[in-house]
Amino acid sequence: MNLRVKVPASTANLGPGFDALGMALAMYDTVEVSVTDGDTHVEVTGEGAGQVPTDDSHLVVLALRAAADSLGVSLPGVLLRCHNTIPHARGLGSSAAAIVAGVAAGYGLAGKPLDEHALQLAAEFEGHADNAAASLYGGLVLAWTEGSRYRAVRLEPHPDVSPVVLVPDTLSATSVTRGLLPDNIPHTDAAFAAGRCALAVHALTARPDLLLPATEDRLHQDYRESAWPQTMRIVRELRENGVPAMVSGAGPTVFSLPARGVLPAGIDTTGFVARPLPVDLTGVEVQVDGTNSR
Structure with missing residues (x-):
């Protein structure tokens, strides 16, 4: 067989x-x-x-x-x-x-x-x-x-969800990045994450216009910035330009959801290769x- x-x-x-x-x-x-x-x-x-x-x-x-x-x-x-x-x-x-x-x-x-x-x-x-x-x-x-x-x-997923990934040459390992996470987080951050995760489900399936606030994170990305500082630089720059952007899994790839699948001009993506990648x-x-x- x-x-x-x-x-x-x-x-x-x-x-x-x-x-x-x-x-x-x-x-x-x-x-x-x-x-x-x-x-x-x-x-x-x-x-x-x-x-x-x-x-x-x-x-x-x-x-x-x-x-x-x-x-x-x-x-x-x-x-x-x-x-x-x-x-x-x-x-x-x-x-x-x-x-x-x-x-x-x-x-x-x-x-x-x-x-x-x-x-x-x-x-x-x-x-x-x-x-x-x-x-x-x-x-x-x-x-x-x-x-x-x-x-x-x-x-x-909503048909307007159009991912673009930005992939660097650098590597990452889940075993390493998980070690950077704290054992405890503030209650306010936990409550924030619960609300945003619920909103993310709604935004990804029905309301993509809400993706920017829906993908905001307080649970893991900032804690692990030392593992991939350039990744977080691009995440922040994209978000400042209105593009829902986040770290993909354990990183260091950036996962973004720009309108119509097109990144705004002028974003410094040095060291990363941007690639549209449908769902x-x-x-x-x-x-x-x-x-x-x-």
Whole structure:
């Protein structure tokens, strides 16, 4: 059996929605999976080539084997061909995309449609569900936990939501940036974040004219500025010019939502590449022997 998995990038937090809001973006990694009788072998082209493992420790393989074990699928050996376009360690959900690709491949091998357990498997790898849910479901997602259970719902973004990402060459790591967050925040900031996160859901789905106030954050961005000062410089400059802008996930990419998808002239984007990136509305896609499956 041969599978082909196409999985979108994602952005998380969307300003005040820390670990809760995510959105799928039309930038894709593609993984081809073949079951073999021998050892695991991974071929990687594009982003991460020559830098990621090519054996059983590859993230797609780890997620694939976890899903296969959970679904009762025997997996003696695997040949994996990965073509990556999602930049690594830039806050665009590359690790979540790899995990979702592996989980989706496991479901494809089992001949089963993706379900809530797929999200659970994927989110357990990262400890939060926002990026994974976005790559799984597409569109806008709202994620939460109930005890040890990860949950998410998909929402339809407003058609006028037109993302532009600004991607630097510098890298970031969630493990590092999370360490910059305080253990406690003022009650006024928590209340502010709750209101703005609720407003962000409304703005992203129904009232894009409210996106500027809706994406204002007090929970995480300022605390982590030392990790990516140029990112925050651009975020502030864009917002001062009326453009809803925020840090994408753990950074250092800037995620912006300018009117009609066009950034204003005169913004200093030195060191960053600006790229219009539509919302992906489909989520992960699986082809089994050339036939689409989900």
